[in-house]
Amino acid sequence: MTAVLDVSAISKAYGSDRILSDLSFSVEPGEHLLLLGPSGSGKSTLINLVTGLLTPDSGEIRIGGEAMTGIDGAARDDLRRRRVGIIFQTLRLVSALSIRNNLRMAQQLGSGRTDDAAIDQLLDILGIAHRADAKPRQLSHGQAQRAAIARALVGRPDLMVADEPTSALDDANAQRIAQLLIDTARAQGTTLLIATHDQRLRQFIPRSLDLATMAEAA
Amino acid sequence: MLKLAFAYMNDRRLVTGLNILLLALAVATLVILLLASTQLADRIQRNAEGIDLVVGAKGSPLQLILSSIYHMDQPTGNVPLESVQMLRRDPAVRQVVPLALGDNFRGYRIVGSEPAYLGLYNAELAEGKIFGGQGEVVLGADAARNLGAGLGQKFIGSHGLSDSEGAGEHDSHPFETVGILKPTGTVIDRLILTSIESVWDVHGIAHEEEDAHDHDHDAHGHHPDHETEAAASRHAGLFPEVTALLVRYRSAAGAVRLPSMINRQTDMQAAVPAVETARLLNLLGVGIDGARLFAWLLAAVGGLSIFVTLLNAASAREADLALLRVMGASRARVFGTVMVEGLVTAGIGGLVGIALGHATLAGAMGSFAALGEIGLQPWQMHPGELVILAVVLLIGLLAALIPAIRVFRIDLAATLAKAG
Numbered sequence: 001m002t003a004v005l006d007v008s009a010i011s012k013a014y015g016s017d018r019i020l021s022d023l024s025f026s027v028e029p030g031e032h033l034l035l036l037g038p039s040g041s042g043k044s045t046l047i048n049l050v051t052g053l054l055t056p057d058s059g060e061i062r063i064g065g066e067a068m069t070g071i072d073g074a075a076r077d078d079l080r081r082r083r084v085g086i087i088f089q090t091l092r093l094v095s096a097l098s099i100r101n102n103l104r105m106a107q108q109l110g111s112g113r114t115d116d117a118a119i120d121q122l123l124d125i126l127g128i129a130h131r132a133d134a135k136p137r138q139l140s141h142g143q144a145q146r147a148a149i150a151r152a153l154v155g156r157p158d159l160m161v162a163d164e165p166t167s168a169l170d171d172a173n174a175q176r177i178a179q180l181l182i183d184t185a186r187a188q189g190t191t192l193l194i195a196t197h198d199q200r201l202r203q204f205i206p207r208s209l210d211l212a213t214m215a216e217a218a
Numbered sequence: 219m220l221k222l223a224f225a226y227m228n229d230r231r232l233v234t235g236l237n238i239l240l241l242a243l244a245v246a247t248l249v250i251l252l253l254a255s256t257q258l259a260d261r262i263q264r265n266a267e268g269i270d271l272v273v274g275a276k277g278s279p280l281q282l283i284l285s286s287i288y289h290m291d292q293p294t295g296n297v298p299l300e301s302v303q304m305l306r307r308d309p310a311v312r313q314v315v316p317l318a319l320g321d322n323f324r325g326y327r328i329v330g331s332e333p334a335y336l337g338l339y340n341a342e343l344a345e346g347k348i349f350g351g352q353g354e355v356v357l358g359a360d361a362a363r364n365l366g367a368g369l370g371q372k373f374i375g376s377h378g379l380s381d382s383e384g385a386g387e388h389d390s391h392p393f394e395t396v397g398i399l400k401p402t403g404t405v406i407d408r409l410i411l412t413s414i415e416s417v418w419d420v421h422g423i424a425h426e427e428e429d430a431h432d433h434d435h436d437a438h439g440h441h442p443d444h445e446t447e448a449a450a451s452r453h454a455g456l457f458p459e460v461t462a463l464l465v466r467y468r469s470a471a472g473a474v475r476l477p478s479m480i481n482r483q484t485d486m487q488a489a490v491p492a493v494e495t496a497r498l499l500n501l502l503g504v505g506i507d508g509a510r511l512f513a514w515l516l517a518a519v520g521g522l523s524i525f526v527t528l529l530n531a532a533s534a535r536e537a538d539l540a541l542l543r544v545m546g547a548s549r550a551r552v553f554g555t556v557m558v559e560g561l562v563t564a565g566i567g568g569l570v571g572i573a574l575g576h577a578t579l580a581g582a583m584g585s586f587a588a589l590g591e592i593g594l595q596p597w598q599m600h601p602g603e604l605v606i607l608a609v610v611l612l613i614g615l616l617a618a619l620i621p622a623i624r625v626f627r628i629d630l631a632a633t634l635a636k637a638g
Contacts, residue, residue, distance in 0.1 A: 015391050053631040077546065078546075095538050105222070105545070
């Protein structure tokens, strides 16, 4: 079976500052992976490489068997659009659009069409159906994060990459968001790659990669 | 992406509205100047068409032209009745049309003249007959419509040339409407026409029958009552006079000889409409050019305001636009969103401005009698308005270009790192 994410011997440095060195791992369909490590350990750089926002100095990355490396920016944009969903820690939604319209736009950009029934179902699962017509600034922290999950999942990506999705939340909200993330990803058949220093997520996703330890080992 | 551009505009309605207003005010100013200057020039030239020379009392030649052709200013005075025959005898003259001015009805000037006056403007009767008998009048199309007058309607004229003068009414000599003219798009639409004799009668000036006409007076004989009135009015110092003479040449030789002859050898002055209107348009043109420059500066300020707004918005929205890119929007689509926003803001400003310009002109004409007298058509469109709209759209595009290019160059990873 083709791995959803296959990272092979990638390295990345900013000038003389080596961030990642000869890193390899893969994530199979239905599997989830935590990228652990403190700030500066290279989590964000790795996420940017996986999503094609940055290119590695060496090595190869494949998403669902398609190369994310060795191709131009437009091809990387296209692969990301088709196969990858991204959740950022604070940047969640387009500010001028309602939640429903954010999701419509995500669908439109991903597949060229919209499906209101799928949007309603996803908002319902995430418990924010009653806030569908609200603007992002009108949402609470927890609601906004759930809306961001909905936005990232609405295009049914093969791989969802999340950067610190729970770090700013209290225990109760962190637990609720983590559970929703796992449940909705499972329901959509999406693989999760979560970069975090939030150890509370370990109980939900047993497999992890500690970048700080790997850097020391290297 | 069009929806997104509208969503961003809607999201900050106040700023968008103010930008639109700023541009709309500039466009409205430009439209008013365009309509006023072109229609005024057109009307000035059309009204003077076919009149080669105006002869009247000495004074300002421009005032003579304004009062006799455009019916906008006070006349320079009166000239002797004999001058009509003097000019008609001149071989270089094809036609002389005398005018007697001095009264109005609710601001519409009552002009004493001959039926030939209608021929100068190719005016035709819509209904009724041409004036002839004492007190009979023919109304221009605008005058009839605005006064709500029909055939048979009687009214009393007031002394003076405008409604505001209020110099007394001639209640002993009512006028009666016997004809209404078709619209001509010239000054005659706003006039009340009657015979010169009727004007004299209203002012108590005794005269012989058809004094101003080129007829054999002896053939008519004199009525005893008229003899008595004539004696009384002459005793009071009132003689039959006319206000001005509209002259058409028979040959080009008239243009060379006649004005100088009149100016040097008589107590009258001769003013050439072509010369005076060119001078008038020149004077107006300087003012209009200055105002136009100011309006374009205003439009530039509007464009600058859109530029600043979009630049600020693009900076504030950098993370938003980066998110759009991550979601799969191409650079061109994100670039297009910003461009569309500039274009739509400018477009709405332009259209609102055009509507505002016409509405303001219509409102001003209703409120200021002087503007009404010029006879502008406030709702008439001018092709130049499309040029103004195109330039305003270009301003919108240029204003959006730099913010849009900035968006085009967003470093996604760096922007997302900042936002995260």
